Amino acid sequence: MRANYNQIAGQSVERLTALSDGVFAVAMTLLVLDLRTPAETAIHGERDLWNAIVLLAPRILVYLMSFLTLGIFWVGQQTQLNHFAHCDRHITGIHLIFLFCISLMPFSTSLMAAFISYRLALLIYWANIFILGATLFAGWRYAMHAQLVKKELSADFAAAIEQRIIVAQTLYAVGALLCLVSTYWSIGFILLVQVNYAIAPRSGPLSRL
């Protein structure tokens, strides 16, 4: 019986990790690429430049939110990958789709930055975050099922990973729903969630979200 390519391909956790770090690094740095300097012809003095910069300020908040979002998903993916004993091609496939959605984030972000008061832009942004969470969840479930994770992993640990995704996605969904009031409320709420996850309090009710 011949060797089956599918049994020997895509087994390196290390390689998947390196590719993921690369895709995240590029996506994070490209976010801001959209932040263009004002046209030189439109600026005739320090005051004009000041006004142009002030107009860019809300965009920078949006970029910060997306950067933190990417950072949080990077932590989430790495936490999973760090506990994989090995890979197979299915988990590689799932993570490739996850990375594809990561590569869409600069687009979703610049769409929301350009159309900050449009609900559709906000919902597309949220849909992007939702798919990221869903693929990460599916990847973890598959990895548990296919016994790709390290043997010493406790059931508690595995449950904590699933729970975190569910809690976070619930909060994002609440944020998205707030666009019924105003997209600014949505953005403010999601930004607060991200700041909480990135630099969270060490104790109190939020520390266990």
Place this chain on the structure above:
Amino acid sequence: MRANYNQIAGQSVERLTALSDGVFAVAMTLLVLDLRTPAETAIHGERDLWNAIVLLAPRILVYLMSFLTLGIFWVGQQTQLNHFAHCDRHITGIHLIFLFCISLMPFSTSLMAAFISYRLALLIYWANIFILGATLFAGWRYAMHAQLVKKELSADFAAAIEQRIIVAQTLYAVGALLCLVSTYWSIGFILLVQVNYAIAPRSGPLSRL
């Protein structure tokens, strides 16, 4: 007799792997860079934005196809590199040409996305995939011939790698030929092949392609 630079240069498999991961990560993330937000002046309400996004939808499928293509070739190259005991400058040269063709993928992809009904755009896209397969095949043959691969590698394994490239390239060629009917048939067929390779069934006839 003096030391020969060519005998000491380009011998690190690890370095070639790291460079390759980097080129893949950048190319994968740049694919979507072409996905521009609609001009703000053309959008006067949620409905306009919805229409603009709907127009972008087929492009996203093309990007997904290219992302999966890059992912599959990344798996293919890494499967080879993981089994190299060492490198020499010829294999480094072959893989540099492979990486050059990887860096052309965002161009081929955006050409096809822009001219989705043109056979020429589809054939250029296919030619890009074909050269990728050909350099990977040549690299493997050279590595076997120059005994760069690890000693414990079975002949079965080596044959499986060659066979996979040949089967995949045959399927891509069939996809390209379908452009005689319509370029949409070609794209649909190639997309199905890629989805099969990325997240393939675990058993049944397709599992051994």
Place this chain on the structure above:
Amino acid sequence: MRANYNQIAGQSVERLTALSDGVFAVAMTLLVLDLRTPAETAIHGERDLWNAIVLLAPRILVYLMSFLTLGIFWVGQQTQLNHFAHCDRHITGIHLIFLFCISLMPFSTSLMAAFISYRLALLIYWANIFILGATLFAGWRYAMHAQLVKKELSADFAAAIEQRIIVAQTLYAVGALLCLVSTYWSIGFILLVQVNYAIAPRSGPLSRL
């Protein structure tokens, strides 16, 4: 008691290092992306091309300055990360914010390159450098406080890291103040500081800055 996700996430120094290297590499290479070739329609001979290139020359100095700035902060961050025994999510959060500010450098740089005689452009550039120093300082203080650094680290070493940030930031602030005379003085002064830090003398008063 359930496992707490926050205690298991973001603990790999190696991953944070890899992501940081990636963000720095992309930001460094994107700096120059703004350096556009002259429009072909405006060039009718070697002389026109020469004039167009001469006009780009001051920009190249600005890019070199920013490249060295990124390089110096890369050395500064790596010097810290190399001495971390492990990470926690707070230090990961602080470094994500640091990396966000790194990703803003191509924007600050291209703003200053386009508006080289505007004080506001210079002050924004300086503010970017200041936040980088401040987050790096905060990260180090937190790491010492939370005992993330390796045990064998001497108090001298820890003090040297803090002192370097303070001295460098003082010099940058002096450079920024020089814009009261002229922004060119500021740029010249900061460029000298960066060249000193990048390829500093091995002895003499400057060697201990």
Place this chain on the structure above:
Amino acid sequence: MRANYNQIAGQSVERLTALSDGVFAVAMTLLVLDLRTPAETAIHGERDLWNAIVLLAPRILVYLMSFLTLGIFWVGQQTQLNHFAHCDRHITGIHLIFLFCISLMPFSTSLMAAFISYRLALLIYWANIFILGATLFAGWRYAMHAQLVKKELSADFAAAIEQRIIVAQTLYAVGALLCLVSTYWSIGFILLVQVNYAIAPRSGPLSRL
């Protein structure tokens, strides 16, 4: 006596290698970013698209030449770094300047691609290659002088590295001089040199260049 920051900073060969791989990967992939798809409004049929692609063909040769150039310098730098026992801040500074010049290559390349018959564009391209060789040479000399290289390195090996840089730079200078005849001769000659270095013959006179 206080610890001197300069003695503890920038000592990791591994980190410098990772940053370099990243800068090279981004620069290599950005080269081709300049290769734009034809404007959709100008294309009315397969024939128009064919003509537009034919016009792009010489550019692709220029990109291939630059990709190989970057690949060859990557091999050259890695060959040096692989034999470093440790780094100091001066060698890090020299390599940062080397990487800055690498990040200029996409600009030099796109300048030459746009003004392929202009001697000035060719000379700027050559100057970029020359500075790369000069910094690599200076870095090696400094590393030997400061005893950063591994102890087991033979004098033969060290001489081979210097000799390679000198021979290659002589060939590039000959190529640049050929622009007195025609820039196309220069490009053709340099392309042949690069192909020789990338996939060189295993014996015969060229194998020892």
